[in-house]
Amino acid sequence: MLKIVIVRRELGLSKRIALSLTxxxxxxAVSALIIYAITGSTNVVFAAFTSFVDLNTLRYLGTxxxxxxxxxxxxxxxxxxxxxxxxxxxxxxxxxxxxxxxPLCSSSMGIVLxxxxxxxxxxxxxxxxxxxxxxxxxxxxxxxxxxxxxAYYLANHLVExxxxxxxxxxxxxxxxxxxxxxxPCVRGYSFSPYIVAMAxxxxxxxxxxxxxxxxxxxxxxxxxxxxxxELSGISAKKVALLAxxxxxxxxxxxxxxxxxxxxxxxxxxxxxxxxxxxTAIIVAWLAQLEPLLVPLVSYFVGALLxxxxxxxxxxxxxxxxxxxxxxxxxxxxxxxxNFFVNYRMxxxxxxxxxx
Amino acid sequence: xxxSLIELINVSKRFPGVLALDRVSMRIxxxxxxxxxxENGAGKSTLGKILFGVYAPDEGVIKVRGREVRIxxxxxxxxxxxxxxxxxxxxxxxxxxxxxxxLGLGKDLRRDLYRTIDEVSRELGIELDLDKxxxxxxxxxxxxxxLVKSLAVNPCLLIMDEVTTYxxxxxxxxxxxxxxxxxxxxxxVLFITHRIREALEIADRVTVLRKGRVVATYNRxxxxxxxxxxxxxxxxxNGFGTHEKTVALGNMxxxxxxxxxxxxxxxxxxxxxxxxxxxxxILAITGIAGNGQRELAEALIGLRRVARGRITFMGIDITxxxxxxxxxxxxxxxxxxxxKMSVSLEMNVYxxxxxxLGTTRFDALAxxxxxxxxxxxxxxxxxxxxxKVLSGGNLxxxxxxxxLASQCKLLIACNPTRMxxxxxxxxxxxxxxxxxxxxxxxxxxxDVEEALGLGTRIAVMNRGTIFGPYHREEIDVAKIEELMVS
Ligand SMILES: Nc1ncnc2c1ncn2[C@@H]1O[C@H](COP(=O)(O)OP(=O)(O)O)[C@@H](O)[C@H]1O
Ligand SMILES: [Mg+2]
Numbered sequence: 134m135l136k137i138v139i140v141r142r143e144l145g146l147s148k149r150i151a152l153s154l155t156x157x158x159x160x161x162a163v164s165a166l167i168i169y170a171i172t173g174s175t176n177v178v179f180a181a182f183t184s185f186v187d188l189n190t191l192r193y194l195g196t197x198x199x200x201x202x203x204x205x206x207x208x209x210x211x212x213x214x215x216x217x218x219x220x221x222x223x224x225x226x227x228x229x230x231x232x233x234x235x236p237l238c239s240s241s242m243g244i245v246l247x248x249x250x251x252x253x254x255x256x257x258x259x260x261x262x263x264x265x266x267x268x269x270x271x272x273x274x275x276x277x278x279x280x281x282x283x284a285y286y287l288a289n290h291l292v293e294x295x296x297x298x299x300x301x302x303x304x305x306x307x308x309x310x311x312x313x314x315x316x317p318c319v320r321g322y323s324f325s326p327y328i329v330a331m332a333x334x335x336x337x338x339x340x341x342x343x344x345x346x347x348x349x350x351x352x353x354x355x356x357x358x359x360x361x362x363e364l365s366g367i368s369a370k371k372v373a374l375l376a377x378x379x380x381x382x383x384x385x386x387x388x389x390x391x392x393x394x395x396x397x398x399x400x401x402x403x404x405x406x407x408x409x410x411x412t413a414i415i416v417a418w419l420a421q422l423e424p425l426l427v428p429l430v431s432y433f434v435g436a437l438l439x440x441x442x443x444x445x446x447x448x449x450x451x452x453x454x455x456x457x458x459x460x461x462x463x464x465x466x467x468x469x470x471n472f473f474v475n476y477r478m479x480x481x482x483x484x485x486x487x488x
Numbered sequence: 489x490x491x492s493l494i495e496l497i498n499v500s501k502r503f504p505g506v507l508a509l510d511r512v513s514m515r516i517x518x519x520x521x522x523x524x525x526x527e528n529g530a531g532k533s534t535l536g537k538i539l540f541g542v543y544a545p546d547e548g549v550i551k552v553r554g555r556e557v558r559i560x561x562x563x564x565x566x567x568x569x570x571x572x573x574x575x576x577x578x579x580x581x582x583x584x585x586x587x588x589x590x591l592g593l594g595k596d597l598r599r600d601l602y603r604t605i606d607e608v609s610r611e612l613g614i615e616l617d618l619d620k621x622x623x624x625x626x627x628x629x630x631x632x633x634x635l636v637k638s639l640a641v642n643p644c645l646l647i648m649d650e651v652t653t654y655x656x657x658x659x660x661x662x663x664x665x666x667x668x669x670x671x672x673x674x675x676x677v678l679f680i681t682h683r684i685r686e687a688l689e690i691a692d693r694v695t696v697l698r699k700g701r702v703v704a705t706y707n708r709x710x711x712x713x714x715x716x717x718x719x720x721x722x723x724x725x726n727g728f729g730t731h732e733k734t735v736a737l738g739n740m741x742x743x744x745x746x747x748x749x750x751x752x753x754x755x756x757x758x759x760x761x762x763x764x765x766x767x768x769x770i771l772a773i774t775g776i777a778g779n780g781q782r783e784l785a786e787a788l789i790g791l792r793r794v795a796r797g798r799i800t801f802m803g804i805d806i807t808x809x810x811x812x813x814x815x816x817x818x819x820x821x822x823x824x825x826x827x828k829m830s831v832s833l834e835m836n837v838y839x840x841x842x843x844x845l846g847t848t849r850f851d852a853l854a855x856x857x858x859x860x861x862x863x864x865x866x867x868x869x870x871x872x873x874x875x876k877v878l879s880g881g882n883l884x885x886x887x888x889x890x891x892l893a894s895q896c897k898l899l900i901a902c903n904p905t906r907m908x909x910x911x912x913x914x915x916x917x918x919x920x921x922x923x924x925x926x927x928x929x930x931x932x933x934x935d936v937e938e939a940l941g942l943g944t945r946i947a948v949m950n951r952g953t954i955f956g957p958y959h960r961e962e963i964d965v966a967k968i969e970e971l972m973v974s
Contacts, residue, residue, distance in 0.1 A: 292632075310510055346848055347842060347846055347847075347848055349834065350839055350842055350843045350848075351843060353832065353834065353835065354832050354835075357828075357832045357833075357834070358793055358828060358829065360811070360823075360828070360829040361828075361829055361830065361831075361832060362812070363790070363791070363810060363811035363812045363815070364791075364823070364829055364830060365812075365843045365844045366812055366815035366816040366819050366844065368810065368812040368813075370810075374765065448937070
């Protein structure tokens, strides 16, 4: 029988950064080759890589940063929230309700209020999973993962039934939300400077919370063990609850942002989230759970997502699927190489023998 | 004895902020048990790790059987016949005992493995189930697995770094016998310890390290006082300190009535225990390890559920309170294994203090820390390094300082001096006496003399029941030892 053992490497910071950069560069080179091999055109390769200097990437930076910051908190506490995608969808559902079925949008703080509602939605959704974990002992990774599907289903049900728009000719989507609820984008681009600013502000805020508050220290301590937190005079349950709810709230907030800034209507659940909640997991880990690194990584990953669009536009005949495969390969190889920067793998032959 | 096996010449090692080893020269002969003795942070582990290829020396020469060698990794060390066992067993928790043993072991060496396992089991009197996953083993069993693992490479030098710290007394003395036998046929042991008595009992020669320097090497038969003086210099000290004559007893702090607590496997580990503690008191609870002390301590702080009975703290029934609530009410806890429960190895000193004390004003925390370091010296390269680079003794001191700084009303400390050298242990005992001036202390200790020297009252635990507490005048070593085994 073979067993795989994973051992942490102890490398200096400079070596780690060098290795990370090398692996990213390598991944990019490989992906350029793949794109070339599939499309046979240097133009497509070139078009694909312009996404790294395309300001539209900032649209992803905003959303991914917001979600991944929350995940950093939960993961630092070793609480595995894999449900950001569903929490995002629930946030979007509540924001849609706010925009379409309440008159509050046109008030002066309408959009802010809408975003708060979205955040509360994501938070409530994450509460289900963490409550099950704390009080009944259900694995939170599993619960959040399953709750994603419930959230998608809920969105699908709404857009196919009670919330289907009157002006959408039978498509499964709602009407556009009122203009008062739109977060205005820079002309010609699909991102709002307000959202980017908010994401960066949140980054600093979460950084301070994580590094400079007792709660942040307790979150890290929870990753070591509940006893450590409890013996410090802090309720481990409360820390777990709060950390998890924060991650849910931020994912919900991202749902509100996606609605007000980008989609401006609710569509089918998986289409709406476009997997951003899962992509953000990758972002959080690539950033090594350091809040300050999250926007940088978000930009990088966002550029990859944009690349997908770039490939399709430039390479006529390159389908959605091929583009996704390319970007997927790139993401996975970045993640894997990042893993090998930090860990070593050993394969051992073992046999069960009794004395 | 036949010539030198290992020779170190002017070996130095610097870490950021400290010179851990300062031109150390020493020799380990063939067939000798060589003890390396020193206070916490003296550089003992660093020396061991250099020989085992974990760290590279900054300067100096290492010779094995007269030949100059470089030891860039543990793998090389093992090729040279050098193996190491440390205080914390380095095993993969998810693998079974057998899998751990053969991990990284060459095929040719596996044949002898059964013999080694047999031999060690017999010598230490512990059976090993090879199919058990390592996480399910007790500390002693884990330590035994690491010992077998190191022996499997047929080393000519076995480095043992503070391996006896957590072992129960009976296993410890069998281990001494094992070590003495081990060196009989041409092999050697470098026995690292901070305990003078242990070093003198086991070693053919003793090298004393102080602040990274070799201060003396003694042959068997040296008197303990000279060794002490070498180890601590002017801070030389003898005895367990004295009590103030009269203890002014204050209010009732803790009342425990008919407490029954279950062990990890559902068996009754604490059976109907009752006692109380008042302000001004130090209750020392002693006994042979495994007689319910750990379970009682954990129940007192709330880490373990109480099956029956009641705990009252400052007049409030806290039997069902979680630990966090008890701690915020003024209880403090120093667990047996501080690295698991009391400090985070990933955080630095100030962050650990902040976590416990609730303020993140690091400059203020630095001042608090300084004021305690005055009483209990902690050797860190800087308070800003993560605790994982500190030696075990220093972790223990930091864990204690944290609780002191919290100004707790009742401090429960489990073997607080076990990891400490004599001078540090002495300081810690004094500090505990000071705590009792404004509150109460319950100290669990396996060291009978410590219990007698420290406790204003002494209780003995035996198979889950408690004898006493007795006043210090009512009891002596002989009586305690009788109660421990009766
Ligand atoms: N990896 C490390 N990084 C920085 N400082 C270290 C490291 N290892 C040990 N030290 C420091 O070197 C000194 C000696 O430590 P150590 O050899 O562990 O002492 P001992 O084993 O005698 O208690 C201590 O001050 C310790 O803090
Ligand atoms: Mg040491």
